[in-house]
Amino acid sequence: QTNHHSSTMATPGGAAPATGAPGAPGAVSVNPVIRGVEYRCGDCGSKNLIKGGDPVRCRQCGFRILYKTRTKRLIQFEAR
Numbered sequence: 531q532t533n534h535h536s537s538t539m540a541t542p543g544g545a546a547p548a549t550g551a552p553g554a555p556g557a558v559s560v561n562p563v564i565r566g567v568e569y570r571c572g573d574c575g576s577k578n579l580i581k582g583g584d585p586v587r588c589r590q591c592g593f594r595i596l597y598k599t600r601t602k603r604l605i606q607f608e609a610r
Contacts, residue, residue: 569596 566581571588572595578588580596587594 568599570599571595572597 566579566584569578569580570576571578571591571593573593574588574591576588576590577599578590578596580586586596588596
């Protein structure tokens with residue numbers, strides 16, 4: 531009989547599974563990125579990190595008008 535319950539996992543082709551070591555080929559890096567969008571309050575000007583499902587409201591003063599801060603990435607549009 532063949533033992534189907536093995537303590538090590540093998541990928542197709544006999545390669546070892548990725549261990550997650552940084553710089554290793556095929557490794558998946560787990561980067562603790564905070565998901566959410568940064569907004570500024572329209573009343574007090576404080577920064578707020580809003581995630582999906584969070585109420586749209588300033589955490590400091592409770593004001594409901596928030597302005598999205600500009601991205602720091604370079605965005606280039608092609609004009610025709």
